[in-house]
Amino acid sequence: MYAVVKIKNQQYRVAPDATVQVPLLDSEVGASLTFEEVLMFADGDNVKVGTPVVEGASVAAEVLGHGRSRKIVVFKKKRRKNYRRKNGHRQMFTEIKITGING
DSSP states (O other), X not given: OEEEEEETTEEEEEOTXXXXXXXXXXXXXXXXXXXXXXXEEEETTEEXXXXXXXXXXXXXXXXXXEEEOOOEEEEEEETTTXXXXXXXXXXXXXXXXXXXXXX
């Protein structure tokens, strides 16, 4: 059993008891969340594809924690012009555990 769910304008394929890192959500650690925008639901051979969402389907999740991902380096350079800019970025994320999928 799995589902494709839309969380903060990004799509994730989730299954029960899976752990997923999503963009930062405004929720406390340990809080329960419900995502109503299920784009696809599959249970064995039974597959439902939404237009655009599957009616009556939802995904329940629990917030495990918040964090920051690995640093990426952003480097700009224009050759022969003595122009160099180095910058770094660490994206904030929320780690959630999928507790159930209701189809």
